Amino acid sequence: MNITEILFWFLSALALTGALMMVTGKNPVYSVLWLIVVFFAISGHYILLNAQFLAIVNLIVYAGAIMVLFLFVIMLMNLNADNEPQKNKWLKFAGLIAGGSLLLILVGALRQSDALRTQALQTGGEIGLIHHLGKVLFTDYVLPFELTSILFLSAIVGAVVIGKKGD
Amino acid sequence: MQLTNRAKSVDRRPLSLMEKIYLPAIFKGMGITFSHIFKKKVTINYPEETRPFSPVFRGLHILNRDEEGRENCTACGLCAVACPAEAITMDAAERLPGEEHLYREEKYAAKYEINMLRCIFCGLCEEACPKDAIYLTETFAPANYSRKSFIYGKDNLVIPHPKENSDAFQKAKGLIDERKEKAKQEKTA
Amino acid sequence: MNSILLSVDWALVLEKTLFIAFIISISLVIAMYTTYGERKIAAWIQDRHGPNRAGPFGLLQPLADGLKLFFKEEIIPNSSNKFLFILGPSLAMITAMLTGAVIPWGDKIEIFGRSISLQIADVNIGILYVFGVVSLGVYGIMIGAWASNNKFSLMGGLRAASQIISYELAMGIALIALLMTSGTLSLGEMVRQQQTGGWNFFIQPLGFLIFLICAFAECNRTPFDLAEAENELIGGYHAEYSSMKLGFYLFAEYINMFISSAVMASLYFGGYDIIPFYDESAWGLSVNTMAVLGALALFVKILLLIFVFMWVRWTIPRFRYDQLMNLGWKGLIPLALFNMLITAAFILFLRK
Numbered sequence: 001m002n003i004t005e006i007l008f009w010f011l012s013a014l015a016l017t018g019a020l021m022m023v024t025g026k027n028p029v030y031s032v033l034w035l036i037v038v039f040f041a042i043s044g045h046y047i048l049l050n051a052q053f054l055a056i057v058n059l060i061v062y063a064g065a066i067m068v069l070f071l072f073v074i075m076l077m078n079l080n081a082d083n084e085p086q087k088n089k090w091l092k093f094a095g096l097i098a099g100g101s102l103l104l105i106l107v108g109a110l111r112q113s114d115a116l117r118t119q120a121l122q123t124g125g126e127i128g129l130i131h132h133l134g135k136v137l138f139t140d141y142v143l144p145f146e147l148t149s150i151l152f153l154s155a156i157v158g159a160v161v162i163g164k165k166g167d
Numbered sequence: 168m169q170l171t172n173r174a175k176s177v178d179r180r181p182l183s184l185m186e187k188i189y190l191p192a193i194f195k196g197m198g199i200t201f202s203h204i205f206k207k208k209v210t211i212n213y214p215e216e217t218r219p220f221s222p223v224f225r226g227l228h229i230l231n232r233d234e235e236g237r238e239n240c241t242a243c244g245l246c247a248v249a250c251p252a253e254a255i256t257m258d259a260a261e262r263l264p265g266e267e268h269l270y271r272e273e274k275y276a277a278k279y280e281i282n283m284l285r286c287i288f289c290g291l292c293e294e295a296c297p298k299d300a301i302y303l304t305e306t307f308a309p310a311n312y313s314r315k316s317f318i319y320g321k322d323n324l325v326i327p328h329p330k331e332n333s334d335a336f337q338k339a340k341g342l343i344d345e346r347k348e349k350a351k352q353e354k355t356a
Numbered sequence: 357m358n359s360i361l362l363s364v365d366w367a368l369v370l371e372k373t374l375f376i377a378f379i380i381s382i383s384l385v386i387a388m389y390t391t392y393g394e395r396k397i398a399a400w401i402q403d404r405h406g407p408n409r410a411g412p413f414g415l416l417q418p419l420a421d422g423l424k425l426f427f428k429e430e431i432i433p434n435s436s437n438k439f440l441f442i443l444g445p446s447l448a449m450i451t452a453m454l455t456g457a458v459i460p461w462g463d464k465i466e467i468f469g470r471s472i473s474l475q476i477a478d479v480n481i482g483i484l485y486v487f488g489v490v491s492l493g494v495y496g497i498m499i500g501a502w503a504s505n506n507k508f509s510l511m512g513g514l515r516a517a518s519q520i521i522s523y524e525l526a527m528g529i530a531l532i533a534l535l536m537t538s539g540t541l542s543l544g545e546m547v548r549q550q551q552t553g554g555w556n557f558f559i560q561p562l563g564f565l566i567f568l569i570c571a572f573a574e575c576n577r578t579p580f581d582l583a584e585a586e587n588e589l590i591g592g593y594h595a596e597y598s599s600m601k602l603g604f605y606l607f608a609e610y611i612n613m614f615i616s617s618a619v620m621a622s623l624y625f626g627g628y629d630i631i632p633f634y635d636e637s638a639w640g641l642s643v644n645t646m647a648v649l650g651a652l653a654l655f656v657k658i659l660l661l662i663f664v665f666m667w668v669r670w671t672i673p674r675f676r677y678d679q680l681m682n683l684g685w686k687g688l689i690p691l692a693l694f695n696m697l698i699t700a701a702f703i704l705f706l707r708k
Contacts, residue, residue, distance in 0.1 A: 029440075029502060036495070056484040064491025064524075068498065068517055075502045075510060130481060130541060193672060200671045204400040212405075 008048055015041035028074045032067060039063045053130045222349045225288045225303040228281055229339055230325040233271055238325060239300035242276035246292035246301055254285035255292060272298075279324060283308045283317040304342045371472055379456050379476065387610040388418040394610075394666050401670045425603040433596050437503040444500025445597065445604035451493040452611040458482040459618045460544045462628045462651035465644050474628075474647060475544050482543035483535070486619055487528065490574060494520050496608065497583070497593050504596035512592025515677065516583030520574055522684040527570035529692035530563045533699040534623060543619075547627030552635045555626040562695045564624045566688055568664075571616045573684070576609060578669040582677055617661035621654055628654045 015038050022034035039062050046055035137145050185191060211218050220226075231239045242259035260277035262270045269275075292301050311317060326343075327335035392407065392414070399406030407414035432441055462474035479485055494517045501513020537559055538546050550556060557564050573580040584592045594605045621627060628650030630636050636646065675683065 033440075033499075052479060052481045053484070056481050056488045059488040060484065060491050064488060064494070065521060068491075068494050068521060071495075071498055071502075072514065072517070075498070076514075196671045197667060200401045200667065203403055204397075206403050208400075208405050209403050210405045 004048060007044070011041045011044040011048070015045075029071070032070050032074060035070075036063050036067050039067070050129070053133055220305050224305055225290045226305045226307045227283070227303070228286075228292070228319070228324055229302050229304050229343070230279065230321065231300050231302060231343060232326050232329060232336075234329060235268070236328045236330055237267075237269060237271040238275060239271055239298045240276045240279065241272045241274045241298055241300070242279070243274075243297065245295045245297065249291040249295035250286075251289060251291065252285045252287045254282045254287075256280050276321070279321050281319050281324065283319055284314065302343045302346060304339070367470070371470070372476060375472075375474075376457075376476055379461065380453055383453065383456055383611055383614055386614050387607055388422070390610045390614060390662060391421065391606075392418045393662070394669075397663065397666045398670050401667075422603070425600050428599040430599040430601070431596075433504060433506070435505045436596065437505065440499050440503035441596075442601070444496055444503055445601045445608075446496075447499060448493065448496030448608040449604045449611075451489050451496060452608040452615065454489045455486050455615045455619070458485050458543050459615070459622055460547050460627055461654060463643070463647045465647045473544075474651065478542060478544040480540075480542045480545075483531065483541050483546075483619075483623070486543075487524070491521075491524060493574075493608075493612070496605075500597070500605070501593035504593075506596050508590050509593055509595045512583060512589065512595065516576060516593055519576070519580060519583060519680060519684075522681060523570040523573035523580075523688070526566055526684060526688035526692045527574065529689065529696055530566035530570065531623075533563045533692075533696045534560050536696070536699055536703055543622050543627075547622050547629070550626035550632075551629050553633065555624060555629065555632045557624040558632070560624065560695075560699070562691070563699075564620070566692050566695065567620065567624070569688060571620060572665070572668065573680075575612045575616055575665070577613065577665055579672040579675050580680060581669075581674060582680060585674065613662060613665055614658065617658045617665070618654070620661055621657040625657050 018034045018037035018041060022031045022038065025031040025034060039058060043055040043058045043063075046052070046058060233239060242257050244257065244259075247253075247255040247257060256278070257276045257280070258278040259274055262273050262275055288303065290303050293303050308317065326339045329336040329340075395417070396406040396414075407417040410416040410420045432438060457476040458479060460473075460475040460478070464471050464473050466472070497516045497520075498513045501509045501516075504510070534556055535541060538549055538556065540546060540549075546556070572578075576583045582589070582592075584594070594602055597605060626632060628647075630649060630653045636649075639646075641649070
């Protein structure tokens with residue numbers, strides 16, 4: 001046990017607790033806040049892997065921007081536990097089965113893969129630093145990178161179209 | 168029809184590019200505010216300095232005494248009648264033998280109260296007084312927590328004794344004399 | 357367990373802890389006296405004296421204000437969400453303090469043969485860290501606004517949050533131009549680059565202007581203080597707050613102002629560099645003297661920038677909300693993009 005490992009276990013526990021609290025929470029605002037905790041824990045994991053850029057971008061984009069929009073929507077809709085529509089019992093059952101199957105597949109896939117046998121804990125690796133990341137993105141992964149940007153562009157155009165409809 | 172030549176027509180032309188950038192106007196404004204930092208301050212540091220009052224200022228009342236320290240007021244009630252706010256009440260009493268050094272005439276005010284919350288400081292009591300007894304000074308009522316404390320009795324109103332407390336008397340008297348002087352000037356003017 | 361404790365460099369931990377405590381107390385004191393400075397400057401600009409009763413020249417006024425806030429009645433509304441109601445101002449305060457970690461407050465100093473860097477953490481993504489923390493600052497406001505369970509608070513919180521998010525974009529794009537010229541994300545490295553040459557301000561004047569305007573908006577300062585708008589919109593997100601919790605919100609604003617001035621001084625005005633276009637090492641002074649002089653230079657720059665913040669506040673009236681959004685989205689973002697393109701073109705042209 002060194003400090004990195006202690007941090008790893010702590011962050012993992014934090015992420016799992018946060019995720020569980022988010023799913024089980026009655027109050028949607030609390031759920032969003034727990035989700036932010038999860039993002040923090042994941043950013044912590046990135047830092048442990050020496051991927052500082054990813055860690056901070058994860059915080060800026062997800063915790064800083066997207067979750068704020070989520071909070072906006074939830075606060076404005078005034079979702080309370082009382083006036084939440086009662087869901088169908090069968091719907092719950094179907095959801096349970098679907099979720100359980102997904103979990104089963106995930107567990108099965110993870111058991112099969114080599115990911116568990118390789119060392120995930122890297123300290124001092126340079127791969128996550130911004131210089132390497134930029135180089136890799138613009139050489140090996142140029143096509144996916146540009147495709148993603150086109151996807152974003154189309155999303156922006158779509159948002160503008162929806163926004164203009166009212167006029 | 169033109170009534171005055173002060174009318175200004177509003178410029179409704181669209182803004183030019185320089186005006187649209189706003190920055191020149193903002194910098195000009197900032198120049199103006201910066202120059203104000205070095206201007207003379209207009210503040211009067213109140214308790215240490217006071218603003219000079221206008222000659223017709225009307226503040227708290229004072230009940231006058233003559234040179235020997237006898238009260239002028241005879242409780243005739245003209246001030247109470249003149250008062251539009253009905254702020255003045257008084258009880259008259261007869262002067263007993265041996266009290267000649269206290270009251271100038273045979274009748275005096277045993278109780279004389281002005282409710283400073285009702286008073287509108289119009290100065291009509293001063294105008295109505297035939298005995299030179301009530302004057303408005305240049306002090307004003309201090310703040311207080313209770314309504315009762317704004318009902319001023321004789322202990323608050325009567326001018327200090329000219330012999331026992333001559334300094335304070337001279338100070339208060341000065342105010343009265345000044346007012347008399349001003350009133351005289353106004354009448355002649 | 358022993359091996360863990362031994363593997364830690366305790367001297368480093370001690371050094372950093374002391375330095376962090378020092379920086380936090382400095383920010384608190386400066387924020388405190390910024391409130392005093394603000395009142396004084398407001399007064400001077402309006403031909404008044406400002407606070408001059410508490411202590412000589414009113415210097416004890418911030419203490420009196422703090423005491424007043426501490427002694428006021430602490431009200432937690434009945435229908436509010438208690439935990440979040442307290443979390444809101446604490447988050448605002450914490451995020452305001454966090455940014456100070458990556459700012460290089462000075463060069464190295466040498467004590468007891470140890471070379472101590474006057475920067476809490478020289479992470480190689482320093483400026484992104486600043487952005488991350490700033491974007492988290494929204495939560496303090498939003499959580500506080502929502503937990504008050506008051507629709508006017510909530511609307512104030514929404515105003516503040518959408519303003520901060522909108523202006524963060526233009527700020528980021530303005531910064532990209534600067535990052536292209538300096539080629540690094542580390543604040544310490546950026547300042548070191550400006551030590552011998554000119555300051556970034558001379559390369560990126562337009563970028564600085566955009567950054568400054570966005571900094572006003574991020575700190576909720578006039579002309580962008582619609583989040584509070586204390587004289588027409590009942591106070592915004594902190595309408596339900598009283599006592600020291602309100603104090604925390606107001607205090608966080610002043611700390612933000614101090615920190616953003618520090619960031620701007622480091623990014624555009626050479627940080628602890630004393631004279632632009634001049635290599636101060638030619639003076640041949642000792643390391644410690646240079647560090648102290650540099651830190652002083654940085655603080656002079658910070659104070660001047662804070663003065664600009666206040667000067668603008670007492671000059672320009674508040675924007676309307678649609679004007680604010682127009683300026684942010686239709687004015688500053690295209691301008692910042694233009695600035696970025698021009699910079700990129702210049703870099704391509706000059707380096708060929």
